[in-house]
Amino acid sequence: MTYSVLPTPTAVPAALPAAASLHAAKLYKTFTLHHQGGAQIPVLQGVSLTVQAGECVALQGPSGSGKSTFMRSLYANYRIDAGQIWVKHQNTWVDLAQLPPHDLLHVRQHTIGYVSQFLRVIPRVPALEVAAEPLLDLGYEPELAYDTVRNLFAQLHLPERLWSLSPTTFSGGEKQRVNIARAFAVNYPILLLDEPTSALDAENREVVMQLIEARKAGGCTMVGIFHDDEVRDRVCDRRLPF
Numbered sequence: 474m475t476y477s478v479l480p481t482p483t484a485v486p487a488a489l490p491a492a493a494s495l496h497a498a499k500l501y502k503t504f505t506l507h508h509q510g511g512a513q514i515p516v517l518q519g520v521s522l523t524v525q526a527g528e529c530v531a532l533q534g535p536s537g538s539g540k541s542t543f544m545r546s547l548y549a550n551y552r553i554d555a556g557q558i559w560v561k562h563q564n565t566w567v568d569l570a571q572l573p574p575h576d577l578l579h580v581r582q583h584t585i586g587y588v589s590q591f592l593r594v595i596p597r598v599p600a601l602e603v604a605a606e607p608l609l610d611l612g613y614e615p616e617l618a619y620d621t622v623r624n625l626f627a628q629l630h631l632p633e634r635l636w637s638l639s640p641t642t643f644s645g646g647e648k649q650r651v652n653i654a655r656a657f658a659v660n661y662p663i664l665l666l667d668e669p670t671s672a673l674d675a676e677n678r679e680v681v682m683q684l685i686e687a688r689k690a691g692g693c694t695m696v697g698i699f700h701d702d703e704v705r706d707r708v709c710d711r712r713l714p715f
C-alpha cells in the first residue's frame with residue numbers, strides 16, 4: 474500500500490530484536506475532564522513495551538492502573554499525548570500514533586485484531602454475519618468466510634440455533650464467543666486481548682486458551698489483560714507491570 478505519511482528512516486526503531494513486531498515507545502496519556510473543572514488524570518507516564526512474534530505479554534496491575542488505557546492506545550483508539558506505537562505492517566514499520574485514519578484502518582484490517590470484552594451489536598445482523606465481516610472486508614469468498622466462522626462457533630460451543638440470530642439478545646458469554654470468533658477468524662499477526670474469557674465457563678475458557686496457544690505457535694504477537702490467573706499463567710510468557 475501507499476502511506477500518506479511515511480515513517481522517516483531516522484524514526485524507525487533501531488536495535489529491536491529481529492522478531493519484534495510491536496514496539497510501544499514511551500507512551501504518555503493524561504485524561505482531562507472538561508466537564509469537571511478540567512481535572513487531569515495522568516494515566517500513562519512513559520510506558521514502553523516490545524513484543525516479538527509468538528510471544529504473549531500480560532498487562533498486570535491493580536484496577537485503575539491504566540491497563541485498558543494502554544491497550545486502547547496500542548490500537549490507536551485513544552490518541553496518546555506523546556510516544557510512538559510501532560507496528561510491523563506488511564514488512565514495514567509504521568507508527569500508529571502518526572498514521573492518518575485511512576492507513577490506520579488498513580493496519581487494523583490486516584495486521585492488528587482486538588478482542589474487546591463487549592461485542593458491538595448491530596440490530597438485525599445475524600451472529601454469522603457479525604463474525605464473518607472482517608474476513609469479507611478482506612475480500613474472502615463468502616463461503617470460505619462463513620465456513621471459517623461456523624467452525625469457530627462450533628469449537629466454541631455456540632448453539633447452532635443462534636448462528637442466524639442477531640446477538641442483541643445473546644447472553645454475555647454468547648456475545649463474548651461471537652467476538653472471539655470474529656477476531657480469530659482472521660489470521661492477524663498481532664492480537665490484543667481484553668479479558669477474552671471474562672464471561673466464559675470452564676469448557677469454553679479451555680477452548681479459548683487452546684486458540685491462543687495455537688496462534689502463538691503460528692507466530693502471532695499478543696498483548697492481553699487477563700484477570701483469570703489460570704489463563705494468564707498458561708498463555709502468557711511475561712508480564713508488564715502497571
Ligand SMILES: Nc1ncnc2c1ncn2[C@@H]1O[C@H](COP(=O)(O)OP(=O)(O)OP(=O)(O)O)[C@@H](O)[C@H]1O
Binds near residue numbers: 538543
Ligand atoms: N475515557 C476516560 N476519561 C477519563 N478518565 C479515564 C478514561 N478512561 C480511563 N480513565 C481513567 O484512567 C485510569 C485508568 O483506567 P483504566 O481503565 O485504563 O484502568 P485499568 O487498569 O484497565 O482498570 P480495570 O482493571 O479496573 O479495568 C482510571 O483512573 C480511570 O478513571
